[in-house]
Amino acid sequence: MMIALMVTAMIVFTLYRFVSAHLATINTTMEIGEERDALNTVIKLVQTQLDTLPVLENGALTGKASKFHGFSNDELTWVCSAGAGLLTTAAPGQFQVTLTVQPVSEASAETELGLRRQPTPDNKAVIELQRGGAAGRYDWLPLIRPMAALEIRYFDEQAQSWSDQWTDPGRRPALVRLRLQKRADDAPLEAVIGIPSAQIVR
16 A cells, blocks of 8 residues: 555656646746747837838938947837827827837836837927936837847948948938847847838939
8 A cells, every 4th residue: 555655656746747847848938939929019010110101201210329238229210190100199299219228217227128209309299208317308118128139230222231320311221120139148039121211212
């Protein structure tokens, strides 16, 4: 009887360890899948906005390079009114929307990906802006936390090369390359997005 109980206990313990390890693997796989879906959603947001940039509007797209703790925290800025590019339908006038990575708070070393939204200079609407300082106040909409890095590159057809910034208000890059890295040791997710209005001579 005792031997039978010991054998049964060993079998139950082995099954328990097997099931626990299997469930842990499933949970990890699901978390990785959910994180990948979130990053792909951000890429789709950018793609939708770049697809719908106004053809004749100068300065509708700009970008600059930046770093935080040694990681790329680049910025991609577009101008739009309420809708998908602003992620709200209740904002009056036009806004500058910047996709970037920044600290969760002034005292935090953790960073998150989000949208920095602020009215364009000619937008006189009275809007509550929670963040920023002397350089300008803005509304911050967090998208993914944590986020280690965002690298953005712009392909210039005239120069036939990639650049880490875009400052020409009268032209659009032919391609925008995004690399999103959720954690420091993660492999980045990369996407290359074409801009239809770059092919239109203005």
